Amino acid sequence: MPFVAIVTALALGQFFMLGFRVARARTRYGIRAPATSGNEVFERHFRVQMNTLEQLVIFLPALWIFASFISPLWAAALGVVWLLGRAIYAISYVRDPKSRALGFALTALPTLSMILGILIWGVRAILLGAAW
Amino acid sequence: MPFVAIVTALALGQFFMLGFRVARARTRYGIRAPATSGNEVFERHFRVQMNTLEQLVIFLPALWIFASFISPLWAAALGVVWLLGRAIYAISYVRDPKSRALGFALTALPTLSMILGILIWGVRAILLGAAW
Amino acid sequence: MPFVAIVTALALGQFFMLGFRVARARTRYGIRAPATSGNEVFERHFRVQMNTLEQLVIFLPALWIFASFISPLWAAALGVVWLLGRAIYAISYVRDPKSRALGFALTALPTLSMILGILIWGVRAILLGAAW
Numbered sequence: 001m002p003f004v005a006i007v008t009a010l011a012l013g014q015f016f017m018l019g020f021r022v023a024r025a026r027t028r029y030g031i032r033a034p035a036t037s038g039n040e041v042f043e044r045h046f047r048v049q050m051n052t053l054e055q056l057v058i059f060l061p062a063l064w065i066f067a068s069f070i071s072p073l074w075a076a077a078l079g080v081v082w083l084l085g086r087a088i089y090a091i092s093y094v095r096d097p098k099s100r101a102l103g104f105a106l107t108a109l110p111t112l113s114m115i116l117g118i119l120i121w122g123v124r125a126i127l128l129g130a131a132w
Numbered sequence: 133m134p135f136v137a138i139v140t141a142l143a144l145g146q147f148f149m150l151g152f153r154v155a156r157a158r159t160r161y162g163i164r165a166p167a168t169s170g171n172e173v174f175e176r177h178f179r180v181q182m183n184t185l186e187q188l189v190i191f192l193p194a195l196w197i198f199a200s201f202i203s204p205l206w207a208a209a210l211g212v213v214w215l216l217g218r219a220i221y222a223i224s225y226v227r228d229p230k231s232r233a234l235g236f237a238l239t240a241l242p243t244l245s246m247i248l249g250i251l252i253w254g255v256r257a258i259l260l261g262a263a264w
Numbered sequence: 265m266p267f268v269a270i271v272t273a274l275a276l277g278q279f280f281m282l283g284f285r286v287a288r289a290r291t292r293y294g295i296r297a298p299a300t301s302g303n304e305v306f307e308r309h310f311r312v313q314m315n316t317l318e319q320l321v322i323f324l325p326a327l328w329i330f331a332s333f334i335s336p337l338w339a340a341a342l343g344v345v346w347l348l349g350r351a352i353y354a355i356s357y358v359r360d361p362k363s364r365a366l367g368f369a370l371t372a373l374p375t376l377s378m379i380l381g382i383l384i385w386g387v388r389a390i391l392l393g394a395a396w
Binding site for chain 3: 190
């Protein structure tokens with residue numbers, strides 16, 4: 001699974017970086033912890049991180065189940081689309097929240113495809129009499 | 133693991149749907165990104181999603197470790213209870229936040245049972261001289 | 265994997281406990297759901313839980329990939345540092361948010377080390393001609 005592992009490590013590193021951007025925006029706009037509001041640009045950085053958290057939590061389980069039971073190669077390829085989608089999302093959301101749709105779609109679609117693939121695989125495996 | 137994989141795919145799909153409900157509530161109540169407050173009903177949808185995120189992050193690792201080392205069948209059964217609990221939680225929280233206890237208990241108990249099971253299994257495995 | 269499984273179960277239990285502290289702070293300081301602000305001490309508890317959520321989501325995948333492909337023993341050892349780091353973070357943040365750096369570093373460094381280890385392993389595996 002080296003390709004899927006690398007995609008995962010990059011996604012984790014990307015999420016870490018978004019956290020650093022929130023920390024930097026905290027300093028730059030004078031938003032002291034525990035506050036999470038008070039400046040529009042800070043809030044954009046914060047929402048990018050939170051939305052990526054939500055997407056990461058769906059993406060990683062889907063990625064690894066898909067890779068383990070269906071195809072590690074396709075999993076890695078869809079994972080690369082996800083990584084690009086998140087980068088586009090982060091950049092465009094901070095610039096203008098209204099422009100976040102493309103980046104969001106590019107992260108949601110790979111994940112939804114893998115979830116659908118897992119459901120089809122699971123039902124098929126049960127019908128073919130697989131073990132628990 | 134087809135049953136556990138299907139439960140996981142359903143949990144991921146359920147979480148995705150909660151995200152769509154937040155997005156719809158955003159439009160309906162005029163809460164523009166990056167804001168996450170300003171309307172009580174929007175905030176309920178938002179808190180349902182966040183609380184489910186917190187629970188999902190504990191549930192999925194517990195589910196797969198339990199399934200891998202203890203019992204995939206019990207893992208899938210507890211997972212079904214979790215899915216129902218989350219559906220009850222989402223519906224009752226939006227109707228009235230004070231009624232969220234039942235749905236919360238039905239998601240917390242399966243997860244806590246699996247965590248306890250993993251701890252017992254782990255300690256027992258070490259005492260019996262298992263490999264790292 | 266009993267050691268890694270135990271570390272994971274403890275991390276999940278720790279996160280659960282942080283959620284209970286938020287619920288208790290909700291009652292104590294009269295912050296009714298769905299609100300998440302209105303009292304500084306409540307907000308500290310809430311931010312501890314959210315920051316731990318962010319860290320847990322990076323830590324667990326890194327832990328298991330590192331344990332599966334590189335070393336379960338080192339994964340478990342780094343996981344123990346992570347657990348201690350989170351405990352220090354939670355205690356010091358609630359006392360004074362400005363003192364949160366040490367606990368944060370002790371959770372970020374084990375995770376970043378494992379991510380780096382996975383990247384090196386992954387690239388090396390591909391160069392050596394591993395399967396997908």
